[in-house]
Amino acid sequence: MTSDDPMSVFRLHADDVLEEMFYLEAVPQNADCRTCTFRRRVAGQPQPCTRPQELYRCDSCGVFLECRTCCLVRHQQTPLHAIKKWTERKGFFERVSLRDLGHIYQLGHGGAGCHAATEVVEVLVMHTNGIHRVNIQWCECDRSNGDTRWRQATRMGWYPGSWLRPKTFATFECLRLFRLLNVVARCNVRDFVTTLERMTDSLRITFVPDRYKIFGWMYRQFVYLKRMARSGLGHVKGGPRKAGWGAAAVRCWACPRPGVNLPDDWRDEPENTRFKYRLFLGLDANFRLENRLRLKSEKKVYEGLGEGLGCLAPSVHYFNHLASGITEEEAKACMAFAAITQKDTRLDHGLRATGVAGCSCTRHECVRPLGWADLLKGERYISMDYVFWASIVGEQLAEIFVTYDIGCQWRINLLGKRFADVPDEIRPADDAMPTINVALPTQARCGNDGW
Ligand SMILES: [Zn+2]
Ligand SMILES: [Zn+2]
Ligand SMILES: [Zn+2]
Ligand SMILES: [Zn+2]
Numbered sequence: 001m002t003s004d005d006p007m008s009v010f011r012l013h014a015d016d017v018l019e020e021m022f023y024l025e026a027v028p029q030n031a032d033c034r035t036c037t038f039r040r041r042v043a044g045q046p047q048p049c050t051r052p053q054e055l056y057r058c059d060s061c062g063v064f065l066e067c068r069t070c071c072l073v074r075h076q077q078t079p080l081h082a083i084k085k086w087t088e089r090k091g092f093f094e095r096v097s098l099r100d101l102g103h104i105y106q107l108g109h110g111g112a113g114c115h116a117a118t119e120v121v122e123v124l125v126m127h128t129n130g131i132h133r134v135n136i137q138w139c140e141c142d143r144s145n146g147d148t149r150w151r152q153a154t155r156m157g158w159y160p161g162s163w164l165r166p167k168t169f170a171t172f173e174c175l176r177l178f179r180l181l182n183v184v185a186r187c188n189v190r191d192f193v194t195t196l197e198r199m200t201d202s203l204r205i206t207f208v209p210d211r212y213k214i215f216g217w218m219y220r221q222f223v224y225l226k227r228m229a230r231s232g233l234g235h236v237k238g239g240p241r242k243a244g245w246g247a248a249a250v251r252c253w254a255c256p257r258p259g260v261n262l263p264d265d266w267r268d269e270p271e272n273t274r275f276k277y278r279l280f281l282g283l284d285a286n287f288r289l290e291n292r293l294r295l296k297s298e299k300k301v302y303e304g305l306g307e308g309l310g311c312l313a314p315s316v317h318y319f320n321h322l323a324s325g326i327t328e329e330e331a332k333a334c335m336a337f338a339a340i341t342q343k344d345t346r347l348d349h350g351l352r353a354t355g356v357a358g359c360s361c362t363r364h365e366c367v368r369p370l371g372w373a374d375l376l377k378g379e380r381y382i383s384m385d386y387v388f389w390a391s392i393v394g395e396q397l398a399e400i401f402v403t404y405d406i407g408c409q410w411r412i413n414l415l416g417k418r419f420a421d422v423p424d425e426i427r428p429a430d431d432a433m434p435t436i437n438v439a440l441p442t443q444a445r446c447g448n449d450g451w
Contacts, residue, residue: 027086033067055086072101077111079134080127099135107152108139116141126170128177130200161214168214175222189216224305246369248309255361258396279397282362283404285379287355313373313390326421357383359391390426400434403441411438
């Protein structure tokens with residue numbers, strides 16, 4: 001171990017650092033409220049604030065101490081700060097809420113007074129530093145910032161859990177933090193809500209209401225709204241409801257798109273360099289992404305928020321197509337892949353979906369718009385065809401190159417018998433029909449027909 005090893009240096013200072021941590025857990029000798037002292041000095045009263053019997057410290061503001069009045073005055077517009085109280089008698093900092101100190105937060109004016117405020121209501125706010133009970137007053141005057149209660153709350157950065165008389169909120173900051181934890185650290189709603197509960201009361205001495213379900217709902221709504229905002233659909237005439245399929249999906253930035261990243265004369269490209277404007281797609285299924293039926297009565301078709309706007313096929317249209325009575329063609333067994341033989345026999349008992357069919361661009365590995373669909377049995381052509389045709393809706397390209405590990409069989413009737421069954425909404429028009437070449441991925445080998 002070298003002398004500049006951070007752990008060996010730390011060992012030299014560890015005891016002192018521990019003492020410093022204890023220092024923060026206690027009130028120093030002759031402590032008083034410096035805010036009061038400063039205010040008195042400004043007002044020409046030289047004597048300092050006499051040491052009060054109880055002192056408060058706000059973990060969100062800093063490590064300084066102040067008296068009850070100064071703490072309340074300073075937190076008039078910040079009702080979600082975590083406050084600790086020191087009493088001479090107890091000799092330790094205990095967590096208290098601003099509500100315990102008599103704090104009332106006025107909505108509609110950002111905390112400032114309102115001449116037509118409602119009666120005091122107790123609400124619950126989930127924030128990054130815990131779950132807070134807050135006494136609030138709604139505003140009913142003509143100078144309100146927000147005409148409804150949920151608007152008054154959202155304008156203060158609180159996302160409501162319900163819409164008529166909201167009683168539970170999560171701050172946008174809290175939702176944003178969870179979104180990153182969810183995406184980056186794979187944190188789930190239960191773990192996050194438990195963390196907030198522990199931050200509020202780690203020993204679970206007081207009653208912290210369970211807000212797991214409602215936070216899950218708020219988060220799903222928030223993620224949907226973020227997706228709409230990010231994709232620009234909030235500014236489109238008619239809003240997301242009028243948007244076309246796949247409009248909110250993140251498009252591959254490198255795949256060829258006429259009018260976006262191709263020269264105007266791309267159609268005149270000589271044949272030997274035309275591959276530059278070819279779209280390379282890959283098809284496959286994943287049977288690990290199965291989804292269980294939670295309740296016996298639960299429907300197989302579940303309609304989500306922003307149906308058909310992203311990468312998942314619009315469920316009602318897709319499942320209606322599956323139920324349209326199209327019979328699967330008899331496929332010749334492929335020597336290398338069980339996918340073909342299992343396509344109608346795969347067990348689906350107790351499952352809402354047995355897996356996912358997917359289509360992505362193979363050069364950049366981006367999932368195509370509408371490039372995912374639930375599988376109800378095995379890797380059936382009806383699902384794979386739907387995913388393939390849906391993911392190239394609106395494409396104006398001349399050539400598409402598809403790799404699929406059972407492409408040797410799949411391609412046979414793709415443009416023949418099965419093309420007639422493709423729904424009108426996702427079937428390319430005759431004049432926009434690209435040349436489609438099918439191949440096996442490099443690692444796949446098939447013994448049939450010399451593939
Ligand atoms: Zn004070
Ligand atoms: Zn504070
Ligand atoms: Zn008002
Ligand atoms: Zn791409």
